Amino acid sequence: MNKAINFLSKPYVEALLNRFLTYVKVDTQSNRHIETTPTTAGQWDLARKLERELRELGVSSVELDDKCYLIAHIPPSPGKKNAPCIGLMAHMDTASDVSGSGVQPRVIEHYDGKAVRLSEQYVLDPAEFSDLADHVDDTIIVTDGSTLLGADDKAGVAEIMTAIAWFMEHPELEHGPIDIYFTPDEETGKGMDNFPLQKAKAIACYTLDGGKAPEVEAECFNASSVKAEFFGKVIHIGAARGKLANAVAMAASFIEMLPRSESPEATDGWYGYYCPIEVSGNLDYAWTDVYLRDFSSTRMEERIAALKVFANAVEAQFPQGKVKLTVTTQYLNMKQKLDAHPEVLEKLGRAIKTTGYEPVMKPIRGGTDGSRLTEMGIPTPNLFTGGYNYHSRTEWASLSEMSLAVETVINLVLIWAE
Ligand SMILES: [Zn+2]
Structure with missing residues (x-):
């Protein structure tokens, strides 16, 4: 019997932060006016980096296709060959609303709850962004006011990579087969147009592309x-x-x-x-x-x-x-298709509760690659990442919530293997 986790040890939290800081520095801004996939070359840089890192973690089945979709399969533990395959998905690109070039993330440890001056023009002020007030003493990551941060969705990418690292380094924990999908061009609305569905083995998938913890999004526009x-x-x-x-x-x-x-x-x-x-x-x-x-x-x-x-x-x-x-x-709104597979949300709810929190259901005022994947037949709700103020210069992320996302993913995979 697997033991659930509700605490991510310090080396993993540090590795999570380091991954995040490395990924946000790669300019992967997509461009909705370009018809090729991926729309911008920078996305290849991150995809190749992730491909390399997955191999270094010991994942042998990793494939980066000619459209920049990175698909990895992690085989089940010896006793769990019949467990269902679960997918984890995040997008590699960033929005085009604000520049994503030359991102200089700043890490603030033991945040004091006061306004943070990002630049001459931009201030991250709890009076304006009330969620900040809940993060006193947390480690937060902010911008220098000249670009977005890219927590949307590199927080999701870093969280999935950290959860995978955790499983590779804990072979004693039994899990079923896991699929990883890192996609380009989500922000253009065309991110799933070339998704290699025939390579996907998951019967249910989870995007890590939400915001505040512990929110779950199972209904979209x-x-x-x-x-x-x-x-x-x-x-x-x-x-x-x-x-x-x-x-x-x-x-x-x-x-x-x-x-x-x-x-x-x-x-x-x-x-x-x-x-x-x-x-x-x-x-x-x-x-x-x-x-x-x-x-x-x-x-x-x-x-x-x-x-x-x-x-x-x-x-x-x-x-x-x-x-x-x-x-x-x-x-399309994914609600109808998710309602037909209640176990997908039920297991996610249990995974969050295991970390000590009650899941909060919220409608997505937007779409995710998950809504498209749900249409294609793989039910895919969306999970928080711990990022805030997406698509803006005041974007920031909470390291404690990012860690919570990793714990949730680990528990989720363990629950599916029961
Ligand atoms: Zn996103």
């Missing part, structure tokens, strides 16, 4: 991206009266119709939104990408229908112009 294209009618603007259809003005009119009360900045919890994320154009042609998010698929249909009404309204305002909408589904 339905997500669609709508490209709205505006075809104007151009004529010399000195002789344009009654003839010109200005594509720039058409795009502006369309964006103005999106309800501001249903924007990301006006909603939280279970409310969905419309968000124009980019716009570009000239007199002749303009376009905008609008992200639609909703937990309910019916409401998602209604949002798409609303955009069609807005497009018609723009055409009515600009009789010479045309509007074209192209709808792309990005990912």
